[in-house]
Amino acid sequence: xxxxxxxxxxxxxxxxxxxxxxxxxxxxxxxxxxxxxxxxxxxxxxxxxxxxxxxxxxxxxxxxxxxxxxxxxxxxxxxxxxxxxxxxxxxxxxxxxxxxxxxxxxxxxxxxxxxxxxxxxxxxxxxxxxxxxxxxxxxxxxxxxxxxxxxxxxxxxxxxxxxxxxxxxxxxxxxxxxxxxxxxxxxxxxxxxxxxxxxxxxxxxxxxxxxxxxxxxxxxxxxxxxxxxxxxxxxxxxxxxxxxxxxxxxxxxxxxxxxxxxxxxxxxxxxxxxxxxxxxxxxxxxxxxxxxxxxxxxxxxxxxxxxxxxxxxxxxxxxxxxxxxxxxxxxxxxxxxxxxxxxxxxxxxxxxxxxxxxxxxxxxxxxxxxxxxxxxxxxxxxxxxxxxxxxxxxxxxxxxxxxxxxxxxxxxxxxxxxxxxxxxxxxxxxxxxxxxxxxxxxxxxxxxxxxxxxxxxxxxxxxxxxxxxxxxxxxxxxxxxxxxxxxxxxxxxxxxxxxxxxxxxxxxxxxxxxxxxxxxxxxxxxxxxxxxxxxxxxxxxxxxxxxxxxxxxxxxxxxxxxxxxxxxxxxxxxxxxxxxxxxxxxxxxxxxxxxxxxxxxxxxxxxxxxxxxxxxxxxxxxxxxxxxxxxxxxxxxxxxxxxxxxxxxxxxxxxxxxxxxxxxxxxxxxxxxxxxxxxxxxxxxxxxxxxxxxxxxxxxxxxxxxxxxxxxxxxxxxxxxxxxx
Numbered sequence: 001x002x003x004x005x006x007x008x009x010x011x012x013x014x015x016x017x018x019x020x021x022x023x024x025x026x027x028x029x030x031x032x033x034x035x036x037x038x039x040x041x042x043x044x045x046x047x048x049x050x051x052x053x054x055x056x057x058x059x060x061x062x063x064x065x066x067x068x069x070x071x072x073x074x075x076x077x078x079x080x081x082x083x084x085x086x087x088x089x090x091x092x093x094x095x096x097x098x099x100x101x102x103x104x105x106x107x108x109x110x111x112x113x114x115x116x117x118x119x120x121x122x123x124x125x126x127x128x129x130x131x132x133x134x135x136x137x138x139x140x141x142x143x144x145x146x147x148x149x150x151x152x153x154x155x156x157x158x159x160x161x162x163x164x165x166x167x168x169x170x171x172x173x174x175x176x177x178x179x180x181x182x183x184x185x186x187x188x189x190x191x192x193x194x195x196x197x198x199x200x201x202x203x204x205x206x207x208x209x210x211x212x213x214x215x216x217x218x219x220x221x222x223x224x225x226x227x228x229x230x231x232x233x234x235x236x237x238x239x240x241x242x243x244x245x246x247x248x249x250x251x252x253x254x255x256x257x258x259x260x261x262x263x264x265x266x267x268x269x270x271x272x273x274x275x276x277x278x279x280x281x282x283x284x285x286x287x288x289x290x291x292x293x294x295x296x297x298x299x300x301x302x303x304x305x306x307x308x309x310x311x312x313x314x315x316x317x318x319x320x321x322x323x324x325x326x327x328x329x330x331x332x333x334x335x336x337x338x339x340x341x342x343x344x345x346x347x348x349x350x351x352x353x354x355x356x357x358x359x360x361x362x363x364x365x366x367x368x369x370x371x372x373x374x375x376x377x378x379x380x381x382x383x384x385x386x387x388x389x390x391x392x393x394x395x396x397x398x399x400x401x402x403x404x405x406x407x408x409x410x411x412x413x414x415x416x417x418x419x420x421x422x423x424x425x426x427x428x429x430x431x432x433x434x435x436x437x438x439x440x441x442x443x444x445x446x447x448x449x450x451x452x453x454x455x456x457x458x459x460x461x462x463x464x465x466x467x468x469x470x471x472x473x474x475x476x477x478x479x480x481x482x483x484x485x486x487x488x489x490x491x492x493x494x495x496x497x498x499x500x501x502x503x504x505x506x507x508x509x510x511x512x513x514x515x516x517x518x519x520x521x522x523x524x525x526x527x528x529x530x531x532x533x534x535x536x537x538x539x540x541x542x543x544x545x546x547x548x549x550x551x552x553x554x555x556x557x558x559x560x561x562x563x564x565x566x567x568x569x570x571x572x573x574x575x576x577x578x579x580x581x582x583x584x585x586x587x588x589x590x591x592x593x594x595x596x597x598x599x600x601x602x603x604x605x606x607x608x609x610x611x612x613x614x615x616x617x618x619x620x621x622x623x624x625x626x627x628x629x630x631x632x633x634x635x636x637x638x639x640x641x642x643x644x645x646x647x648x649x650x651x652x653x654x655x656x657x658x659x660x661x662x663x664x665x666x667x668x669x670x671x672x673x674x675x676x677x678x679x680x681x682x683x684x685x686x687x688x689x690x691x692x693x694x695x696x697x698x699x700x701x702x703x704x705x706x707x708x709x710x711x712x713x714x715x716x717x718x719x720x721x722x723x724x725x
Contacts, residue, residue, distance in 0.1 A: 298334050302326045304341035323349055323357070323367065330355045338390065340364030348377045351385040353413075359390035362425050368393040375404040381421075383413035383444075388422035395429040396437070403434035412444040416458060416491040423461040430468040436481040439464040439500070445490045446521075459485070459495045466502045473509025473541075480510040484531070487554075490521030498529045504544070506537040513569065514546040517554035524556045527576075532564035545569035552682040558725070566628045568684040573632060573725075580724040582623065584695045587717035599698040602720065617662050622692035625724070631685040631693075635721040636669040636678045642715040644671050651712060654678075654720050657694040658687070665696075669720075687724070695720050 297316050306319035312329060320326040323343050326336045332354025340360045345367060351357055359365030367390055369378055378394045381387065387409075394408045408426050411419050421440075430437035440459065464484040473480035484500035487493050495515075504512045514531040517524050531546040548569035549556045559576040585606035598609070601620035614620045636654045638644070644651035650672045655665035666685050669678040687693075697718065 300326045300330055300334055300336045301339065302336060302343070303339040304343075327351060327355065327357070332384075338365050338367075342366045342368065345369045345378060348380055350380045351382065351387065353382045354384050356386035356388075356420075357390070358386075358388050359424075361389050362391050362423065365390045366393065367391070368395070370395040370397070372396045372406060373398050373404075375406070377407040377410050377441075379408065380410045380412065381419045383415040384418045386420040386422070388420075388424055391425040391427070393427040393429070395427075396432045396435065397429075398431060403436070404432055406430055406432070406435060406437045407441045408438070409440045411440065411442040411458075411493075414444060414446060416442055416444050416446060416489070416493055417456050419458055420456070421459045421462055424463075426462065426464045428464075428466045430466075430482065431470060433470045433472045434480065435471070437466060437468050437483075438481075438486045439466050439484045440486065440493075441483075442485070442487045442491055442493050443489045446492060457494045457496045459493070460497050462498045464498065464500045466500075467505070468503070468507065468510070468512070469505045471504060471507040471510035473511070480507075482510065482512045483514070483516055484533075485515040485524070486513075487515075487517045487522045487524055488519055490519060492523040492525070494525040494527075495529055496525075496527045498526075500529070500531045500546075502533040504535045504539055504542055507535060507539040507542050509541045510539075511543045512545075513543075513548045515556065516548040516550055517556055518550050520551055520553035522551065522554040524554075525559070526556065526561045527559040528561065530562045530564065533567070534565060543569065547571075547573060549573050549682060563630070563725075565686075566630050567686050568630055568632070570684055572680065572682040572684055575632070575723075575725055579632070580629070582722050582724075584720040585717065586697065588715070600696070602695045602697055606719075617660070617694075620694050620696075622694050625687045625689060625691045625693065627689045629687050629724045631666075631687055631722065632683075632725045633721075633723040634667055634669060634680045634683070636671060636718070637721070638671060638676050638718045639714070639716045640676060642676060643713045644673055644675075644715065645712060651699060652718065653696075653698050655696045655698075657696065658685070659692055660694075662694070693722070 300311075300315050301319040302321070302323050303319035304321065306321040308321050308325040311318035311320040312325070315326075315329045319339070320329070323336065323338060324345070324347065327349060330336055330352060332352070334355050336355065336357045338357065338359045341364075343366065346369065349367070359367075367378070369376060370393065372394060373396065376394065376396075378392055379387070392408050394406055396404065396406050406428060408428050409421065413419070426439045428437050428439050466482055466484050468482040471480045471482060482502055482504060484502050485493065485495065500514045502512055502514050504510055512533050512535065514533045515524060515526065526547070533544050533546050535542055535544055544565075545567040546563040546565060547556050547558075547567075549571040550569070552572075556573040557576055558573060582604060583606070584602040584604060586602060586609050587606060588609050599615060601614040601617070603614070603621050604623050634654075634656060636652075638652070650670040652671045654669045656667050657665055667680055667683055669680070671678055697720075
């Protein structure tokens with residue numbers, strides 16, 4: 001006797017039960033199910049039965065209907081069982097779709113016969129599958145699109161097929177620990193066995209094994225496996241990043257890369273074997289261990305298909321998957337070579353002293369963090385390190401008032417000139433309204449005199465792009481700085497053949513400088529480079545400059561470097577090239593003794609004092625600037641024997657005005673006593689084409705009507721010297 005939902009179901013008089021039609025079979029929450037064979041009947045019952053929906057919610061040991069057929073099973077669901085033993089559906093059964101097996105501990109044997117279509121079959125979170133689909137004796141039109149995910153072991157998942165299979169393609173095995181004979185002992189004809197993908201599988205033993213079939217199409221991709229053995233494929237196999245491969249027989253077009261050991265390889269045509277391969281026998285011949293592509297014992301490789309755990313055991317043979325793991329295993333003298341790919345970083349990379357990091361090329365190797373929401377440094381370089389041929393990108397996509405510091409490359413240590421950046425791209429993208437963003441941040445203090453030139457260049461052949469959006473200065477913001485190169489240590493940073501581009505969009509009160517030095521002893525050389533800093537959108541009240549020698553005891557030196565908008569933040573800088581120079585001068589034929597009584601506007605060139613007739617602004621004659629430039633230095637000198645007074649008060653003043661703004665001089669220089677030279681200190685002024693420069697010379701007490709200053713002796717001449725960059 002057996003009861004389902006309070007109903008008695010049994011055959012009549014212990015004889016052969018009548019046929020039963022099962023439309024929907026649901027088996028849920030079963031602790032132990034040994035056998036379902038044929039139909040949902042218990043022997044010994046009586047009378048025919050017809051169950052449209054059959055469900056068991058309690059433990060059932062055996063359900064055996066003897067010889068009954070099942071005329072139709074549309075949907076079979078087996079979920080949340082502890083043990084499923086032998087689940088069989090035999091003779092004249094058609095399962096058309098939607099077979100779901102999920103959350104089971106063990107499936108020992110799941111058999112079907114004569115299926116027309118079994119195309120949607122998903123298995124997830126199952127400890128073991130053994131013979132999951134086996135012993136097919138009918139014609140199977142579609143057995144494709146299977147997905148195995150998070151399964152610990154698969155043994156004979158598809159095996160002993162004696163039927164004709166028209167489609168056995170599109171299988172995906174992901175995060176499976178072991179596959180042994182996943183598809184084996186096929187004696188049928190398979191028309192399509194293509195598009196198989198194995199990802200993150202630890203072991204495949206006999207993945208395709210024991211065929212007596214003829215294949216129309218086979219395309220097999222195997223990546224990131226520990227062991228692959230007993231593989232026989234007729235066409236198009238790609239095998240990469242395996243530890244051990246043995247007994248591999250391929251008839252055409254094999255590509256084998258990134259293997260440690262390959263033995264017993266038989267290939268008839270078109271073999272490519274590359275990248276760190278220890279070859280045992282190929283086509284019966286013994287080969288010595290060889291290394292390809294020039295990788296030596298000091299080169300550590302990184303590849304997107306690498307394995308950090310495996311590579312750590314022998315770092316010069318196997319590729320790492322992550323750059324951070326490779327750098328942790330690197331020692332002084334090592335080079336970390338990064339193959340093409342995108343490498344996402346959630347933590348800072350640190351290049352140890354004496355180690356270099358090299359990518360395949362800037363268009364192929366992308367190291368990035370595109371979701372930084374708190375302070376983050378993408379890469380830190382210590383003394384005697386090098387990086388080249390990569391693209392670094394740091395992006396802060398969110399806006400927050402708390403602010404953060406975003407640094408793409410941080411340089412530290414006591415020997416900044418020993419750090420090398422070559423042929424690379426640095427991208428910094430910031431949307432933090434109160435944060436700071438830096439392309440390169442140099443903070444180390446040198447242990448030598450930074451004024452002494454160095455032979456090495458720190459940054460060369462590099463493009464630095466800094467884009468900041470919505471940055472806001474003020475009391476509520478934690479910083480509002482954007483810099484391409486920022487030097488805040490007593491060090492010397494040398495840059496050559498480098499382009500720096502900084503753009504602030506919709507910013508308010510932010511400081512946007514291409515390159516800046518901020519501490520005494522900080523020295524920055526910029527040669528054969530281009531720097532641009534600009535605002536866009538509705539930006540307002542921002543301080544924008546290509547360079548800023550912010551600390552007057554720091555130095556920025558330019559050589560053949562183009563400042564796109566000719567802005568130095570009103571600060572000085574040095575130039576190692578000849579600049580445009582012009583003078584205003586006055587002289588006397590006799591000693592200029594006694595009273596120095598002057599208030600006039602000088603003419604360009606040298607003029608007799610008596611000819612200085614422009615005593616009013618309406619008569620002043622300017623120098624017109626021919627093109628955009630920077631007024632970088634102003635120098636006032638008198639003849640060496642001149643004595644300008646004896647009471648220590650300033651005697652001679654020179655004031656520089658631009659564009660008829662005679663109320664506010666852009667700079668004022670003064671001389672007194674035996675001080676015979678005065679020059680601008682940490683000063684610059686951006687000038688545009690057709691701007692006009694006026695030079696006024698006067699004595700201290702000029703007032704509106706002059707008034708001489710006595711005690712001036714031996715004064716013959718005075719010269720005002722300008723430099724334009």
